[in-house]
Amino acid sequence: MLGNGFKIFTVRGIEVRLDYSWFIIFVLVTWSLARFQFGGVARPIYVAWGLGIVGSFLFFLSVLLHELGHSFVALAKGIPVPRITLFIFGGAAQIAEEPKSAGDEFFMALAGPAVSVVISVLAGVAAIFAYMSFGQGEISFSAPMNEWGLHPLVVLFGWLSMVNMMLAVFNLIPGFPLDGGRVFRSILWGVTSDSAKSTLIAAAVGRGIAFLFIFGGVYMIFRGLMFNGIWIAFIGWFLLNAATQTGKRQRLQDMLAGHKAGDVMMTDCPFIDPRTLISDLVYGQILHTGRRCFPILEDGRVSGIVTLHNLQGVARELWPQTEVRNVMIPASVLKSVPPDAPLTDLMQMMAADGYNQVPVVKDGVFVGMVTREAVMDFLRAKSDLGL
Numbered sequence: 001m002l003g004n005g006f007k008i009f010t011v012r013g014i015e016v017r018l019d020y021s022w023f024i025i026f027v028l029v030t031w032s033l034a035r036f037q038f039g040g041v042a043r044p045i046y047v048a049w050g051l052g053i054v055g056s057f058l059f060f061l062s063v064l065l066h067e068l069g070h071s072f073v074a075l076a077k078g079i080p081v082p083r084i085t086l087f088i089f090g091g092a093a094q095i096a097e098e099p100k101s102a103g104d105e106f107f108m109a110l111a112g113p114a115v116s117v118v119i120s121v122l123a124g125v126a127a128i129f130a131y132m133s134f135g136q137g138e139i140s141f142s143a144p145m146n147e148w149g150l151h152p153l154v155v156l157f158g159w160l161s162m163v164n165m166m167l168a169v170f171n172l173i174p175g176f177p178l179d180g181g182r183v184f185r186s187i188l189w190g191v192t193s194d195s196a197k198s199t200l201i202a203a204a205v206g207r208g209i210a211f212l213f214i215f216g217g218v219y220m221i222f223r224g225l226m227f228n229g230i231w232i233a234f235i236g237w238f239l240l241n242a243a244t245q246t247g248k249r250q251r252l253q254d255m256l257a258g259h260k261a262g263d264v265m266m267t268d269c270p271f272i273d274p275r276t277l278i279s280d281l282v283y284g285q286i287l288h289t290g291r292r293c294f295p296i297l298e299d300g301r302v303s304g305i306v307t308l309h310n311l312q313g314v315a316r317e318l319w320p321q322t323e324v325r326n327v328m329i330p331a332s333v334l335k336s337v338p339p340d341a342p343l344t345d346l347m348q349m350m351a352a353d354g355y356n357q358v359p360v361v362k363d364g365v366f367v368g369m370v371t372r373e374a375v376m377d378f379l380r381a382k383s384d385l386g387l
Helices: 022-037 045-076 102-134 152-171 179-192 195-222 226-256 278-289 308-312 316-321 343-353 372-384
Strands: 006-011 014-018 083-087 090-094 293-298 301-307 357-362 365-371
Touching (some): 022 152, 102 179, 179 195, 278 308, 278 316, 301 308
Antiparallel strands (some): 006 014, 357 365
16 A cells, blocks of 8 residues: 655655555545535635635644654654645655653553644644634635635634544554554553563454444445445555554564574575676576575675675666666665674664665674564564474
8 A cells, every 4th residue: 555655855854655546535625625525605616626625635634743753753753754645535754663661652652632622622722713714704715705614714624623532533543553452452551561461462452343344334325325335344454554564563573572683594695796797697697506695705704695686677688788786775874783683673674774785794894684574484484384
């Protein structure tokens, strides 16, 4: 769901992105506002649509501020937040690491709903002020006051106040990974002192609540509320998928617990010269050995690595004349880990940064390479052996 999109800006080192699915919900929210909220209070029709667009932008600004609330608390706790993505179901902050304590989880989870409540109160005050200022008489859009007797600004801020309060309440439902589910997990964690067990329980509860959403949506469809029913069921499906993935991820971390990078690293990585041609590497090494990652040795030190992904960006006819140093990932931008780095932390880092391989370095010397494939092979071996 969050695999496509583009960056719009950066705040405090957090990349804010728009997923392409966001445009679908933006159009739907705009249409809904123009048709049902402002259609009766603003004339001519382009004023209603203009207010719908403004209201939609304000809503998604509220969603972004909600996610920034989570993110800023995470940053204050020393937890990196690479990006926030706005998409069809609202927004999601990518937290690079798990919270270090139940207290950190509790305050990080509550920060988003707290921001939504503050926005709701401020928008409510703005609605009251607009009503006191424009509640009666001619409105500023050169149209007579409609039968509601409400100025469009009153409707806009009133709606914004209501929707932010609904956003806060919805996110406090104790279904992981909603904020309420994370609060629930933090309480379990604080009581049991067992983060892994608490996560699995919270994920199970989250799946149960997701099924309630799905069944409720289906019921609404049969009652004739087609659009609302489909939307509720779709939200339930999304929550079910997220809760299931959380449980799988926790079981994966349980299998990796106690293991270090040195347990799975490849120590027989073939070093290559930076002047090696891509064609020589492909036909002389990759096709014969099946290796996918090669450290580049220069003056006795690793100056970078080259992977299949790097080679795929070069046209095949250029292989015989392109040296690997022209496509390698320089050592200066590579993250490395020591042999005793916990595998759980390493996998979180690889997932957050999008790495498929990480060099293992001891006392400044390259000693091996950890790849996603090596970790998966290690897990499959443990599973096959009943470990």
